[in-house]
Amino acid sequence: xxxxxxxxxxxxxxxxxxxxxxxxxxxxxxxxxxxxxxxxxxxxxxxxxxxxxxxxxxxxxxxxxxxxxxxxxxxxxxxxxxxxxxxxxxxxxxxxxxxxxxxxxxxxxxxxxxxxxxxxxxxxxxxxxxxxxxxxxxxxx
Amino acid sequence: xxxxxxxxxxxxxxxxxxxxxxxxxxxxxxxxxxxxxxxxxxxxxxxxxxxxxxxxxxxxxxxxxxxxxxxxxxxxxxxxxxxxxxxxxxxxxxxxxxxxxxxxxxxxxxxxxxxxxxxxxxxxxxxxxxxxxxxxxxxxxxxxxxxxxxxxxxxxxxxxxxxxxxxxxxxxxxxxxxxxxxxxxxxxxxxxxxxxxxxxxxxxxxxxxxxxxxxxxxxxxxxxxxxxxxxxxxxxxxxxxxxxxxxxxxxxxxxxxxxxxxxxxxxxxxxxxxxxxxxxxxxxxxxxxxxxxxxxxxxxxxxxxxxxxxxxxxxxxxxxxxxxxxxxxxxxxxxxxxxxxxxxxxxxxxxxxxxxxxxxxxxxxxxxxxxxxxxxxxxxxxxxxxxxxxxxxxxxxxxxxxxxxxxxxxxxxxxxxxxxxxxxxxxxxxxxxxxxxxxxxxxxxxxxxxxxxxxxxxxxxxxxxxxxxxxxxxxxxxxxxxxxxxxxxxxxxxxxxxxxxxxxxxxxxxxxxxxxxxxxxxxxxxxxxxxxxxxxxxxxxxxxxxxxxxxxxxxxx
Numbered sequence: 020x021x022x023x024x025x026x027x028x029x030x031x032x033x034x035x036x037x038x039x040x041x042x043x044x045x046x047x048x049x050x051x052x053x054x055x056x057x058x059x060x061x062x063x064x065x066x067x068x069x070x071x072x073x074x075x076x077x078x079x080x081x082x083x084x085x086x087x088x089x090x091x092x093x094x095x096x097x098x099x100x101x102x103x104x105x106x107x108x109x110x111x112x113x114x115x116x117x118x119x120x121x122x123x124x125x126x127x128x129x130x131x132x133x134x135x136x137x138x139x140x141x142x143x144x145x146x147x148x149x150x151x152x153x154x155x156x157x158x159x160x
Numbered sequence: 161x162x163x164x165x166x167x168x169x170x171x172x173x174x175x176x177x178x179x180x181x182x183x184x185x186x187x188x189x190x191x192x193x194x195x196x197x198x199x200x201x202x203x204x205x206x207x208x209x210x211x212x213x214x215x216x217x218x219x220x221x222x223x224x225x226x227x228x229x230x231x232x233x234x235x236x237x238x239x240x241x242x243x244x245x246x247x248x249x250x251x252x253x254x255x256x257x258x259x260x261x262x263x264x265x266x267x268x269x270x271x272x273x274x275x276x277x278x279x280x281x282x283x284x285x286x287x288x289x290x291x292x293x294x295x296x297x298x299x300x301x302x303x304x305x306x307x308x309x310x311x312x313x314x315x316x317x318x319x320x321x322x323x324x325x326x327x328x329x330x331x332x333x334x335x336x337x338x339x340x341x342x343x344x345x346x347x348x349x350x351x352x353x354x355x356x357x358x359x360x361x362x363x364x365x366x367x368x369x370x371x372x373x374x375x376x377x378x379x380x381x382x383x384x385x386x387x388x389x390x391x392x393x394x395x396x397x398x399x400x401x402x403x404x405x406x407x408x409x410x411x412x413x414x415x416x417x418x419x420x421x422x423x424x425x426x427x428x429x430x431x432x433x434x435x436x437x438x439x440x441x442x443x444x445x446x447x448x449x450x451x452x453x454x455x456x457x458x459x460x461x462x463x464x465x466x467x468x469x470x471x472x473x474x475x476x477x478x479x480x481x482x483x484x485x486x487x488x489x490x491x492x493x494x495x496x497x498x499x500x501x502x503x504x505x506x507x508x509x510x511x512x513x514x515x516x517x518x519x520x521x522x523x524x525x526x527x528x529x530x531x532x533x534x535x536x537x538x539x540x541x542x543x544x545x546x547x548x549x550x551x552x553x554x555x556x557x558x559x560x561x562x563x564x565x566x567x568x569x570x571x572x573x574x575x576x577x578x579x580x581x582x583x584x585x586x587x588x589x590x591x592x593x594x595x596x597x598x599x600x601x602x603x604x605x606x607x608x609x610x611x612x613x614x615x616x617x618x619x620x621x622x623x624x625x626x627x628x629x630x631x632x633x634x635x636x637x638x639x640x641x642x643x644x645x646x647x648x649x650x651x652x653x654x655x656x657x658x659x660x661x662x663x664x665x666x667x668x669x670x671x672x673x674x675x676x677x678x679x680x681x682x683x684x685x686x687x688x689x690x691x692x693x694x695x696x697x698x699x700x701x702x703x704x705x706x707x708x709x710x711x712x713x714x715x716x717x
Contacts, residue, residue, distance in 0.1 A: 061654045062282070062289060062383070062558050066196050069189060069386030070283070101289045101556065102643075103655045105469020137467075137658050 021050045025120035025150070027057045027111055030067040030077055039126040039155035044089035046124065046153075054091055056082045057114055059098045059107055071099045108143040115148050127154040189386040190396055194404050196388045200651050212660065213651035215409045220416040220649060221667070228670055231678035238678050242686040249689050251528075254536035258522035260696040261539045265369030267703050268376075268570050271710075277563030279713040281376075282383040288559030293482075294475045298556050298640070300573055301478035305485075305633030306430040308363070308580055309626065314608040315362070316585025317592070317601055319355035322530075324348065338529045341518050348593060356504070356585055357511040361519045362535065363577035364512065365570065367542035372569040373699060374550025376562065377706040383558050384713055388652020391415040391547055391698070397708040398701060411698060412648050415547040418695045419648070420671060421687035422544035423641040427672040429606075430634040431455050436606035437627040441620070452673050458631060459669030462638035466661045470556065474640050481632045488625050489583055495616050496587035497594075504586045509578055537685060540692030543699060551644045555654070562710065588612045638668055 026043050028036055047054045060067065060074040068074035075097040082093040096114055100106045115123055127141035145152040201214040212218075231238050271277060280286055288295070322338040326345025330336045337343065340358040344350035377394040387393035392408035399407050431454050438454075439446035465473035493501050525531040557565055591597040591612065603611040613622045642665040643654075649664075650656035675687060 063389045063555065063652070063654050064196055064382055064386045065653060065655060069196075070383075100471075101558075101654075102470035104658055105467065105473070106471055109472075 021046070021052045021122040021151070023053045023055060023118065023120045024050075024122045024124055025055050025057055025115055025118060027059070027123070027125045028078070028081065030058060030074075030081060031065070035157065036126045038158050039124055040085065042153065042155050043124045044085070044091075046122070047089050047091040050122075052091060052122070053094065054082075054085065054089070055094045055096055055118055055120060056085065057096045057098065057111065057118075059100060059103045059110055061103045062099050062101055071097065074099075108140055108147070111140070111144050112147045115144075115150050120150055122151045122153065123148065124153045124155065127156060129156055189384075190381075194401070196652055199404070200653070211650055211653060211656040213412070213649055216412045216416065216651070217649040219409070220413045223417070224420060224667060224671065228674040231674045235678045246686040246689060249540070249686075249693065250532040250536045253693065254525075254532040255522040257536045257539035257543070257692070257696060258520060258531065260543065260700055261366045261370060262520050262522065263700060263703060264373045265365045267707075268369040268372040268566055269365065271376075271707075272563055272566045272570070276707075276710040276713075277561065277566065279380070279384070279562045279710055281379045281560050281562065281565060282558040284714055286383070286559040288557075290471075290475065290556055294479060295556055295560075296568060296572065297478040297482040298475060298636075299553055299569060300576065301481050301633060301636040301640075305481065306426045306433075306630060306637060308485075308577070309609060309630045309633060310429050310433050310606065311359075311363075312580055312584035312609060313588045313600065313612045314605045315359045316355050316581060317588045317608065319358045320351050320585075320589050320592075321355075321601060323351035323354045335526060335528060338533065339527060340530045340534075341515065341527055343527075352589055352593075353507065353511040354515065355589070356508040356582065357515040358519060358530070358534075359581050359585060360508060360512040360578050361516065362538045363581060364574040366520070366539065368570050368573050370539075370542050370546045370699065371549045371553060372566055373703060373706060374546040375553035375557065375569060376565060377702050377709065378551050379554035379557050379565070380562075380706065380709045380713065382554065382652075385709060389551065389555065389654060390648045390652040391551075393652070394702045394705045394709075397705045414691070414694055414698060416645055416648055418544040418546075418691040419548040419551075419641060419645055420668065421691045422541060422546075423548055423637060423668060424672040424675055425541060425685060425688040426545070426637055427455065427458075427634060427668065428676050430630050430637075431458075431672065431676065433606040433609070434627055434630045434634070436604065437610050437623060437630065440607055440610045441623050441627065448677060451676055454631075455669050455672050455676075458634050459638060459665055462635045462642070463662055463665050465635060465639040466642050466665060467658065470640075470643065474636060474643070477632055477636045477639070481629060481636060484625055484629050484632070488622065488629065489580060491618075491622060492583045492587055492616070495618075496583065497590045500590055501583050501586045504582045505579060508582050512578070537689060540689040540696075541685070542692075543696050544688040544692035546699065547648075547695070548641050548644050551647065552640045555643075555647075584609070584612070587616070591615055638665060641668060 024043060024047055043054060046052070056078060058074060058078040060071055062071060068077055078095045078097055082095045086093040096118060098110045098114060100110055123144065125141050125144070127139050141152065141154040145154065199213055200211055202211045319340055323340060323344045324346065325337060325339060326343045327335060327339065328337045340354055344354050378389060381387045381393040381396060382389040385396070387396060390412050392403045392411045395403050395408070395411060431451050435446040435450045435454055438444045438450065444450060465477055553569060588600050591600060597615055600608050600611045609626055610623050613619055613626060616622065642661050645664045646656060646661045647654050650660060
């Protein structure tokens with residue numbers, strides 16, 4: 020049913036995305052799908068990496084690690100943005116299209132009041148893409 | 161591998177130019193164990209995520225909140241304090257600002273012609289994030305948008321008037337006139353030349369030199385050296401690992417203050433002019449209520465813009481502004497004294513270059529009022545503003561070579577200022593000289609632009625465009641300013657949660673309101689001047705760091 024699963028990952032907060040990574044592994048095996056891990060980085064030095072090249076290397080290393088966990092083929096895609104916080108949603112929507120992914124699995128936070136002013140990324144992506152979107156809430160909520 | 165970021169040791173090459181070994185790596189990262197954001201506090205109070213540099217954020221926000229409260233609570237007491245501080249700083253330390261600005265302008269100019277100009281920001285293979293037009297619009301809108309609107313008519317006219325008036329001496333033998341240099345009493349052509357030269361001097365190489373130095377150092381140390389995008393990173397060649405401790409905190413806190421006060425000075429000027437214009441055009445009372453409402457409204461729009469981000473918010477607004485400004489400029493050139501403006505551009509450039517050495521001389525000045533009240537104030541204002549403009553310019557300049565960067569930041573805006581000042585100044589002066597119109601000269605500073613436009617056709621439309629321009633420049637300054645301060649107070653992270661940007665945009669609005677109510681423009685100007693002072697020192701040190709940083713970078717062939 021699904022051939023390519025796109026998984027946006029935040030390498031700075033791996034603990035937060037752990038539940039969704041498990042879901043990805045299960046889904047990928049179930050549908051025998053390729054998993055594409057997508058990372059968005061600022062062009063300025065950040066917590067994860069000091070250059071976009073270093074970021075890509077870390078993302079690739081991360082994908083390889085995940086491939087050993089779930090055994091499905093993996094790929095990566097690095098998005099470099101001058102303003103990642105503001106451009107995240109649009110960048111992801113574009114990447115889903117370009118990489119022709121048919122399922123997106125991404126972590127999201129529980130609904131909260133400030134969503135009215137600052138909508139959640141997952142919610143925004145889901146309303147703007149043709150691909151199926153699976154939003155994974157953090158465990159324990 | 162050329163792009164290997166782990167390859168941090170500069171490689172020696174025998175083919176280095178001028179004895180400087182040319183490393184082959186695409187970038188030459190500084191070797192440090194510091195992880196960006198390691199001193200940050202992350203939390204989610206009330207469901208709002210924050211990611212802040214604890215010490216820098218808390219210290220600077222507390223001091224600023226205190227300042228706002230004190231200024232508002234003690235309005236009458238604060239005003240004389242601001243006024244006396246202003247005159248103390250300009251009188252006694254004017255030379256320091258003038259000297260510093262000369263160093264920045266010269267260094268920026270010299271770097272264009274050295275082999276260091278070949279270094280590419282972000283590494284040899286970096287590609288620019290923005291097209292030329294969007295990039296240039298943002299440089300200009302961030303750099304001096306509001307000021308051009310405010311002073312475009314009033315400054316050439318003012319200097320022309322004082323130069324015509326000649327020198328007048330007080331009883332103590334100190335000059336009481338405000339004319340630049342030796343004035344040009346009764347000599348109309350000489351007064352025009354001197355007035356225009358003095359104006360262009362204030363809007364030309366010197367301000368953009370300071371911006372260029374800050375912008376370039378930040379860009380090199382962030383994109384090529386891998387240090388966080390905050391002011392402290394520039395000091396790595398001097399302080400080493402100590403920049404992660406208190407010396408670094410102090411530099412960043414100073415940068416926050418300088419940015420905030422420099423920004424609010426512009427915002428205050430912008431609000432005064434927009435309110436004046438609205439009053440002039442629509443009869444809306446230009447009282448304190450209008451000012452406050454205007455700042456509130458503009459802050460709200462700026463909030464929307466920062467939510468949209470650099471690309472979709474700031475860039476688009478800046479481009480809109482460029483188009484509007486170009487239209488207004490073209491209009492003034494066409495319906496104004498076209499021939500005088502066209503020849504004036506070259507005459508003024510020549511005049512500027514001729515008078516430049518005398519105007520930029522820090523010592524032994526006889527025109528104390530001019531060199532201290534105008535030049536020193538401007539320099540302090542530009543320098544206070546340089547972390548903001550510099551950081552913003554740095555952030556949008558990845559992928560440009562140093563030479564490209566310096567030419568775009570130094571020469572192009574200077575030429576644009578020359579054209580702008582010549583068009584608006586010549587038109588206003590021509591109205592006085594040839595048409596005998598004195599109303600423009602007599603109008604309040606913030607109204608001179610609108611009064612001048614009144615004597616040109618289509619007044620209603622052009623004045624309206626003028627007000628819109630002031631307001632949109634205001635918005636682009638406020639939103640890019642919030643981005644910059646947010647990044648400094650988040651330890652150099654540009655991907656900190658959005659609520660922090662909102663916080664700083666609101667603080668800027670509050671500060672502008674507090675200072676306008678608390679002491680008017682004098683308060684704003686003093687605040688800018690006071691923070692400009694330590695920052696001049698910071699920048700002088702930065703000059704050394706930038707050269708050192710550039711020397712260890714690979715150069716494009």
